[in-house]
Amino acid sequence: MITCLAVAGYRSLRNVTLELGSLNIVTGANGSGKSSLYRALRLLSDAALSRAIASLAAEGGLASTLWAGPERFSREMRAGTMPVQGTVRAGPVSLRLGFASDDFGYAIDLGLPIPSMTRFSYDPEIKLEAVWTGPTLGRSNLFAERRGKLVRVRTGETGEWHEVVRDISAVDSMIAQCADTADGLELLILRERMRAWRFYDDLRTDRDAPSRRPQVGTFTPVLAGDGSDIGAAVQTIIEIGDAEALRNAIADAFDGAMISVGDRFEVEMRQHGLLRPLSAPELSDGTLRYILLAAALLSPRPPELMILNEPEASLHPDLLAPLARLLVLASTRCQIIVVSHAQKLVSALMDVGDATQIELQKNMGETTVVDASAPVWKWPSR
Numbered sequence: 001m002i003t004c005l006a007v008a009g010y011r012s013l014r015n016v017t018l019e020l021g022s023l024n025i026v027t028g029a030n031g032s033g034k035s036s037l038y039r040a041l042r043l044l045s046d047a048a049l050s051r052a053i054a055s056l057a058a059e060g061g062l063a064s065t066l067w068a069g070p071e072r073f074s075r076e077m078r079a080g081t082m083p084v085q086g087t088v089r090a091g092p093v094s095l096r097l098g099f100a101s102d103d104f105g106y107a108i109d110l111g112l113p114i115p116s117m118t119r120f121s122y123d124p125e126i127k128l129e130a131v132w133t134g135p136t137l138g139r140s141n142l143f144a145e146r147r148g149k150l151v152r153v154r155t156g157e158t159g160e161w162h163e164v165v166r167d168i169s170a171v172d173s174m175i176a177q178c179a180d181t182a183d184g185l186e187l188l189i190l191r192e193r194m195r196a197w198r199f200y201d202d203l204r205t206d207r208d209a210p211s212r213r214p215q216v217g218t219f220t221p222v223l224a225g226d227g228s229d230i231g232a233a234v235q236t237i238i239e240i241g242d243a244e245a246l247r248n249a250i251a252d253a254f255d256g257a258m259i260s261v262g263d264r265f266e267v268e269m270r271q272h273g274l275l276r277p278l279s280a281p282e283l284s285d286g287t288l289r290y291i292l293l294a295a296a297l298l299s300p301r302p303p304e305l306m307i308l309n310e311p312e313a314s315l316h317p318d319l320l321a322p323l324a325r326l327l328v329l330a331s332t333r334c335q336i337i338v339v340s341h342a343q344k345l346v347s348a349l350m351d352v353g354d355a356t357q358i359e360l361q362k363n364m365g366e367t368t369v370v371d372a373s374a375p376v377w378k379w380p381s382r
């Protein structure tokens with residue numbers, strides 16, 4: 001389980017550290033930094049696929065994703081007696097992401113290259129990476145480190161440092177490149193975990209949504225990000241997963257209704273009062289969305305971490321309590337972070353179980369966490 005998440009220099013997240021529980025709900029007003037937090041997590045998981053630089057580029061590069069405020073706020077700037085202005089930078093340009101879990105911690109630090117005769121001199125590069133054991137980074141528990149192009153790993157009983165790669169490319173992460181069963185077994189474990197983090201922010205339910213169309217069904221223990229393989233995912237849960245939990249979740253939300261999967265792998269719903277089941281194209285947006293969420297959350301192959309962005313969109317308030325129950329059930333199998341606008345979902349979660357509420361607010365353009373003491377976190381230094 002991830003116990004702590006840290007982001008610095010990314011959009012409005014100038015310097016945020018969060019403590020996480022098994023079920024977390026992130027809320028806050030418009031512009032408080034919820035989506036930025038979601039994207040920061042995505043960027044971290046992209047690092048495990050060596051895709052972080054490419055996804056940063058897709059977001060407009062470092063120039064646009066880097067914190068746009070001053071390096072530091074002086075007391076006078078906070079009090080308003082002095083205008084907010086940048087001064088000569090004390091530290092290098094840096095965008096940092098990291099997390100600590102029960103057993104490992106990881107941090108990555110991205111910056112700008114030394115100017116040279118290339119048209120790519122604004123491409124960000126990975127300056128530093130560190131992997132350590134235990135909750136916080138210290139001198140003795142660091143076991144893999146990347147500085148520029150050099151990757152070192154500590155191995156053996158004596159814990160000797162051992163150079164693994166001398167010329168890793170600036171866009172490749174060491175956990176993606178140096179994970180192997182000989183020197184980098186821990187890196188391999190970490191990489192596989194991070195690659196498996198599952199993000200849902202685009203479950204489509206519009207008229208042309210792929211989830212409304214028949215499909216070729218194959219064994220599907222993990223619902224696709226857009227929900228296109230919903231029929232196969234539901235059938236897989238029925239065959240090898242917790243079919244009873246799925247049945248209960250649907251009956252709980254829709255007054256005893258039942259879902260099944262048709263010949264062409266389309267979901268169907270039997271409702272009290274109707275002579276025939278309704279097929280996917282006939283289901284309402286909210287109904288289909290709830291079924292998609294149930295299939296995602298009851299995956300027979302749960303990841304270590306699942307992140308849902310605004311799952312309540314288009315759900316009637318009556319469905320929020322069943323959704324909260326579903327989230328609580330799913331959080332017994334994997335760690336969950338929900339980013340949400342709906343205060344009602346927060347209250348429903350608090351009613352049915354224990355969730356960690358993370359409320360974000362914006363203060364002088366910077367995202368801060370309401371009423372929470374920051375957990376202990378130490379960045380590796382360049």
Ligand SMILES: Nc1ncnc2c1ncn2[C@@H]1O[C@H](COP(=O)(O)OP(=O)(O)OP(=O)(O)O)[C@@H](O)[C@H]1O
Binds near residue numbers: 030035036365
């Ligand atoms: N490079 C940057 N530096 C500082 N702030 C930024 C930067 N890029 C975007 N922002 C601001 O950060 C804030 C947080 O944006 P974000 O999209 O995370 O908000 P949100 O909480 O998801 O809001 P909403 O509820 O409207 O979706 C916004 O006000 C945005 O304008």
Ligand SMILES: [Mg+2]
Binds near residue numbers: 036
């Ligand atoms: Mg948002």
